[in-house]
Amino acid sequence: MSEMIAKNDSCFLVRVDEIPQAGWEREVHLDDAWLGSVLGLAYVPAGFGLDVALEARKLEASVEASVRLNSRVRFDCSRCAESAELPVSLKALAIFVPEETHRIRLADADDAGEALENLLPIVDGELDMEPVVVDLLALELDLYPVCSQDCKGLCAGCGANLNREACRCDVSAVDTRFAVLAKWKNTQTVRDKG
Ligand SMILES: [Zn+2]
Numbered sequence: 001m002s003e004m005i006a007k008n009d010s011c012f013l014v015r016v017d018e019i020p021q022a023g024w025e026r027e028v029h030l031d032d033a034w035l036g037s038v039l040g041l042a043y044v045p046a047g048f049g050l051d052v053a054l055e056a057r058k059l060e061a062s063v064e065a066s067v068r069l070n071s072r073v074r075f076d077c078s079r080c081a082e083s084a085e086l087p088v089s090l091k092a093l094a095i096f097v098p099e100e101t102h103r104i105r106l107a108d109a110d111d112a113g114e115a116l117e118n119l120l121p122i123v124d125g126e127l128d129m130e131p132v133v134v135d136l137l138a139l140e141l142d143l144y145p146v147c148s149q150d151c152k153g154l155c156a157g158c159g160a161n162l163n164r165e166a167c168r169c170d171v172s173a174v175d176t177r178f179a180v181l182a183k184w185k186n187t188q189t190v191r192d193k194g
């Protein structure tokens with residue numbers, strides 16, 4: 001059932017007149033190169049590529065499509081900077097409507113000030129699920145990922161990783177912000193002299 005293919009131009013495209021009444025499905029495996037090109041800046045592929053399961057079902061003039069994604073990605077924790085991995089298991093539904101209907105709905109939505117989420121046009125008799133996949137990853141992957149919800153991060157004063165070591169800041173210092181400033185000033189002085 002699963003087609004092991006690298007990204008090619010057609011793997012996300014479905015011709016509406018080729019969707020059987022009972023529904024259509026396709027499973028594809030995309031490589032890390034493709035995944036890396038659509039992941040946000042905070043993530044890199046973890047070496048497993050991306051498994052994509054696509055389904056489409058005709059509903060009169062429109063098509064209901066579902067997308068399921070499975071992968072693993074790697075990131076540097078935004079609190080402690082340690083490398084961590086995250087399993088990705090995401091699902092989205094999209095409705096594809098004839099281009100003209102989409103144009104009208106888009107105009108109506110603009111007037112009402114609302115966004116048309118997951119309503120996409122059928123273009124030249126085809127639906128393209130690539131934007132659904134790309135948007136799903138962009139929306140669901142946190143911009144500032146953390147290695148764990150209770151990650152204690154780095155001490156702003158001494159840089160200690162508070163998950164596994166104690167803060168080394170001098171508690172007699174009035175305020176760590178001043179300590180940092182003093183350190184910076186010392187560096188500047190040394191630089192000026194040099
Ligand atoms: Zn962390």
Ligand SMILES: [Zn+2]
Nearest residue numbers: 155158167169
């Ligand atoms: Zn500290």
